[in-house]
Amino acid sequence: MTRITSVALRRVLDSRGNPTVEADVLTESGGFGRAAAPSGASTGEYEAIELPPTEAIAAARRHAVPRLVDEVHAGNQREVDATLRAADGSENFSEIGANSAVAISMAAAKAGSDVLGAPLYQHLGGAFRGDNFPTPLGNVIGGGEHAKEATNIQEFLAAPVGAPSVSEAVFANAKVHARASEILDERGVPAAKGDEGAWAPPVSDAEAFEIMGEAVSDVEDELGFEIGFGLDIAASEMFEDGVYHYGDETKTTDEQIDYVAEMVDEYDLVYVEDPLDENDYEGFAELTERVGDRTLICGDDLFVTNVDRLQDGIDVGAANSILIKPNQIGTLTDAFDAVELASRNGMDAVISHRSGETEDATIAHLAVATDAPFIKTGTVQGERTAKLNELIRIADDAV
Numbered sequence: 001m002t003r004i005t006s007v008a009l010r011r012v013l014d015s016r017g018n019p020t021v022e023a024d025v026l027t028e029s030g031g032f033g034r035a036a037a038p039s040g041a042s043t044g045e046y047e048a049i050e051l052p053p054t055e056a057i058a059a060a061r062r063h064a065v066p067r068l069v070d071e072v073h074a075g076n077q078r079e080v081d082a083t084l085r086a087a088d089g090s091e092n093f094s095e096i097g098a099n100s101a102v103a104i105s106m107a108a109a110k111a112g113s114d115v116l117g118a119p120l121y122q123h124l125g126g127a128f129r130g131d132n133f134p135t136p137l138g139n140v141i142g143g144g145e146h147a148k149e150a151t152n153i154q155e156f157l158a159a160p161v162g163a164p165s166v167s168e169a170v171f172a173n174a175k176v177h178a179r180a181s182e183i184l185d186e187r188g189v190p191a192a193k194g195d196e197g198a199w200a201p202p203v204s205d206a207e208a209f210e211i212m213g214e215a216v217s218d219v220e221d222e223l224g225f226e227i228g229f230g231l232d233i234a235a236s237e238m239f240e241d242g243v244y245h246y247g248d249e250t251k252t253t254d255e256q257i258d259y260v261a262e263m264v265d266e267y268d269l270v271y272v273e274d275p276l277d278e279n280d281y282e283g284f285a286e287l288t289e290r291v292g293d294r295t296l297i298c299g300d301d302l303f304v305t306n307v308d309r310l311q312d313g314i315d316v317g318a319a320n321s322i323l324i325k326p327n328q329i330g331t332l333t334d335a336f337d338a339v340e341l342a343s344r345n346g347m348d349a350v351i352s353h354r355s356g357e358t359e360d361a362t363i364a365h366l367a368v369a370t371d372a373p374f375i376k377t378g379t380v381q382g383e384r385t386a387k388l389n390e391l392i393r394i395a396d397d398a399v
């Protein structure tokens with residue numbers, strides 16, 4: 001029933017206006033799935049390889065499509081993904097591109113769920129998923145690689161941890177985003193938007209902390225439930241010649257650890273992603289030792305959704321959380337394996353979008369399927385609300 005009968009690949013636009021790979025998978029009984037690859041800007045050094053879409057499509061048509069069509073069942077995700085890996089033959093999808101691989105992997109999952117008549121989160125996560133929902137981490141203020149002339153820290157993220165429902169959490173983040181705009185206005189600070197729709201004002205990180213603290217506490221008072229905030233420091237992007245660059249100022253590794261630990265306590269941060277360089281397992285471990293009992297220290301560029309890098313981190317206690325981005329590793333199977341390894345070791349897995357996105361909402365299902373405590377999706381802007389609205393629909397059981 002779920003035998004794949006065709007895989008079509010095309011170039012479509014992503015949210016930055018760049019081309020990306022979209023895949024359509026059809027099965028013999030008429031099941032259909034469509035998915036598109038996202039794309040990072042602050043990419044980790046160890047991510048799977050994203051090829052120029054035209055090359056990725058040509059290579060996947062040559063090597064992967066013939067092995068999938070009439071041979072593989074879309075309902076068997078491990079078989080689909082193992083076939084993609086075998087067709088590629090490299091460690092990091094450098095032959096067919098992780099962009100082709102992830103688009104096909106996700107489209108096959110959707111085609112499988114279409115035939116089975118089960119929502120994607122249940123097809124991927126099992127019949128009993130759908131009772132727990134992730135808290136959306138909403139990017140409200142940001143800079144780094146996602147916006148010029150803005151904060152050094154890449155993302156200041158609202159975290160409505162006390163929201164009674166996923167829908168109320170989603171709307172709370174939108175309110176924090178709107179309140180931050182008013183505060184910027186009151187301070188006479190003009191702000192454009194960065195790639196993910198966060199405000200990208202020309203302010204110092206210290207001022208961004210203040211604005212974020214005020215916006216979060218105003219909305220918390222208005223809505224009557226707890227809203228915290230977190231950060232994606234994306235520290236690898238700041239790390240050069242052994243020090244972290246904050247504009248003209250620099251911090252040594254010890255100073256960076258002290259700074260982050262102080263911010264965790266001063267602002268009760270619930271989440272800190274990539275506080276240190278992607279090669280600094282030791283620094284991660286030291287910070288986790290200091291503040292890991294009261295916040296999540298999450299590895300994005302550190303782990304790149306890769307079980308080998310995650311195992312290295314587990315061995316030294318480098319973090320208590322991993323960011324999961326399917327396109328960093330190339331298939332849903334690899335992403336699930338990383339989630340499983342993390343949870344077997346008491347770590348939280350946080351599902352994430354990329355700065356370059358499409359209307360694809362697979363990650364909303366992935367977060368529910370894996371029972372993730374958080375999902376990073378942005379706050380407003382169409383390609384971000386595609387995921388947030390899908391979460392609302394899943395919670396409403398209307399998918």
Ligand SMILES: C=C(OP(=O)(O)O)C(=O)O
Nearest residue numbers: 040041042043353354355
């Ligand atoms: C979403 C992120 O940005 P990018 O997609 O640019 O890596 C991130 O760093 O977590």
Ligand SMILES: [Mg+2]
Nearest residue numbers: 232234273300
């Ligand atoms: Mg990150």
